Amino acid sequence: MHIAIIGAAGMVGRKLTTRLATAGELTGRYIERLTLADVVPADAPAAFKGNVEIVAGDFSGEAEIQKLVDARPDVIFHLAAIVSGEAELDFEKGYRINMDGMRHLLEAIRHAHDEDGYRPRLVFTSSIGVYGSPFPASIPDDFHLTPLTSYGTQKAICELLLADYSRRGFVQGVGIRLPTICVRPGKPNKAASGFFSGIIREPLVGVEAILPVPDTVRHWHASPRSAVGFLIHAAEIDTMKLEGRPTLTMPGISATVEEQIDALRNVAGEKATLLIRREPDEMIMRIVASWPERFEATRATALGFRADASFEDIIKAHIEDELQK
Amino acid sequence: MHIAIIGAAGMVGRKLTTRLATAGELTGRYIERLTLADVVPADAPAAFKGNVEIVAGDFSGEAEIQKLVDARPDVIFHLAAIVSGEAELDFEKGYRINMDGMRHLLEAIRHAHDEDGYRPRLVFTSSIGVYGSPFPASIPDDFHLTPLTSYGTQKAICELLLADYSRRGFVQGVGIRLPTICVRPGKPNKAASGFFSGIIREPLVGVEAILPVPDTVRHWHASPRSAVGFLIHAAEIDTMKLEGRPTLTMPGISATVEEQIDALRNVAGEKATLLIRREPDEMIMRIVASWPERFEATRATALGFRADASFEDIIKAHIEDELQK
Structure with a gap:
């Protein structure tokens, strides 16, 4: 089996690569070849016995994506995107990377399908950003998509394209709407959602973290480990069971900031929580309020997608995967 | 005021042109100039005192649309589309005309906005084809969009783009999801929905019509006259009232085929209804069932959009507008 990952150098892409390389198989088939595509060269996985091809380029363009599809990978994970904040600041880049990139990929697959019946599994990472407020307390699977950002708009359009190209039989598409990934490893970034990870990640290594919102703020989380599990499961499920609606909202953990901090206390003790400094930020509060x-x-759970069991488990997964390596 | 109509040679485009030319004003402003754009030359309206420019070309392409936007029309009605059946048969043409055409238009407007602050009113005709079964008996405004055709997918994508470009301040967008237009004047066509008009239009002129579905089939209708009224109202409403959700499902008349035939009897007598020949067609029955x-x-009604009062009124409007000219 040949697997291609577009966006392989990103955080989730790297973890997915490691997981696939370690397992050595997908849907019971031996992985002979991994193509790792991104705008910068991805790292080769250490534990892998098969062929690894690392390709760096602009995979939102037609030329690079054509080469990737020419190799007829059996499974394509399309994780590449620019994030919400950047898509809002750079309108053209957002549409080019997040929307045109997906369309070029789908078009290359469609042309390959016309040539030789090629019909790969395509796992696409969407986002809960396709939804826009006002929201009910708990959002059902059939809630309407009214994105309030260009990023959310681009992801919603990709979902529509994925559904139509799948319905027409050109591809076996599965879209997964990821929760906010927490605890995101690495350095703090400028994303408005960054503090959800920061208030856990920084105190665990003795560093102060800023909390810009009230403790009552509630949000929807999944660990990087769960995100990788969702991707693998999306590659393995029977697409007939999607009944023409190939994008699924993933399960997660709904937690308030207070519950996050309680979990941190339970896992790492009171002194960790004292490193959280409350510094209200009106702009972030306004963004997060929506x-x-x-x-x-419901659908994803019925189809076997499994989230973390608790926010404590999210923290423990972070410690195991990032701090005990 | 300068008004451009893209798709001016189509049935709704012609009626809209006539209505605007006759009124001579929109939102209380005198119409000095009408640009009538379509793939074939539109007819100049007889009653109009201002300038009329008739332009024929491919307005799904960048070059033609750029010229149209260069003239900075105050209001643009974008009605151009290929229909559902053709978009399903010709995948590439459907995306090119129905999706790329809208994107090129929005991009041309965005670039003009960057140049000189241009921000026209853009009225876009969407379709109830953005929805997919299974349906509740009555579909609320916040029902999710799960199109089951390429046409519906393309229209849903256009709605998302319209919302994002409007939110960013490039355009004052208003999208209207039209009901099935009934009674559609002219010759029978091959659309699966054609019989809804045929069973009224043909008997009114003494011609037999085929009914391929049971009398119990219920559907959602608006007269061409109402459709034009929706377009005019969409050009005149305060877009602030749209609250970031610029596409509205238009009101209409929900009627069973039996109720359509009863209305025909009330308007034109029993002998007209005897010209309806029942000839069940499994394929059409299957399509219409979804x-x-x-x-x-609810939203459109609250914003002042008004449908026909009854199916009898739909028939009377057809007689007045098409048979008593």
Whole structure:
């Protein structure tokens, strides 16, 4: 089996690569070849016995994506995107990377399908950003998509394209709407959602973290480990069971900031929580106020997608995967 | 005021042109100039005193649309589309005309906005084809979009783009999801929905019509006259009232085929109804079974959009507008 990952150098892409390389198989088939595509060269996985091809380029363009599809990978994970904040600041880049990139990929697959019946599994990472407030307390699977950002608009359009190209039989598409990934490893970034990870990640290594919102703010989380599990499961499920609606909202953990801090206390003790400094930021508070708090994720759960069991488990996964390596 | 109509040679485009030319004004402003754009030359309206420019070309392409936007029309009605059946048969043409055409238009407007602050009113005709079964008996405004055709997918994508470009301040967008237009004047066509008009239009002129579905089939209708009224109202409403959700499901008349035939009897007598020949068609029955029956259209109604009062009124409007000219 040949697997291609577009966006392989990103955080989730790297973890997915490691997981696939370690497992050595997907849907019971031996992985002979991994193509790792991104705008910068991805790292080769250490534990992998098969062929690894590392390709760096602009995979939102037609030429690079054509080469990737020419190799007829059996499974394509399309994780590449620019994030919400950047898509809002750079309108053209957002549409080019997040929307045109997906369309070029789907078009290359469609032309390959016309040539030789090629019909790969395509796992696409969407986002809960396709939803816009006002929200009910718990958002059902059939809630309407009214994105309030260009990023959310681009992801919603990709979902529509994925559904139509799948319905027409050109591709076996599965879209997964990821929760906010927490605890995101690495350095603090400028994303408005960054503090959800920061208030856990920084105190665990003795560093102060800023909390810009009240403790009552509730949000929807999944660990990087769960996100990788969702991707693998999306590559393995029977697409007939999607009944023409190939994008699924993933399960997650709904937690308030207070519950996050309680979990941190339970895992790492009171002194960790004392490193959280409350510094209200009106702009971040306003942005976060329009974010969803909880999803029902009924379809995904019925199809076997599994989230973390608790926010404590999210913290423990971070410690195991990032701090005990 | 300068008004441009893209798709001016189509049935709704012609009626809209006539209405605007006759009124001579929109939102209380004198119409000095009409640009009538379509792939074939539109007819100049007889009653109009201002300038009329008739332009024929491919307005899904960047070059033609750029010229149109260069003239900075105050209001643009974008009605151009290929229909559902053709978009399903010709995948590439459907995306090119129905999706790329809208994107090129929005991009040309955005670039003009960057140049000189241009921000026209853009009225876009969407369709109830953005919805997919299964449906509740009456579909609320916040029902999710799960199109089951490429046409519906393309229209849903256009709605998302319209919302994002409007939110960013490039355009004052208003999208209207039209009901099935009934009674559609002219010759029978091959659309699966054609019989809804045929069973009224043909008997009124003494010609037999085929009814391929049971009398119990219920569907959602608006007269061409109402459709034009929706377009005019969409050009005149305060877009602030749209609250970031610029596409509205239009009100209509929900009627069973039996109710259509009863209305025909009331308007034109029993002998007209005897010209309806029942000839069940399994394929059309299957297609129509997945169509919506009724919409709540709460938002549009609150914003002052008005449908026909009854199916009898739909028939009377057809007689007045088409048979008594």
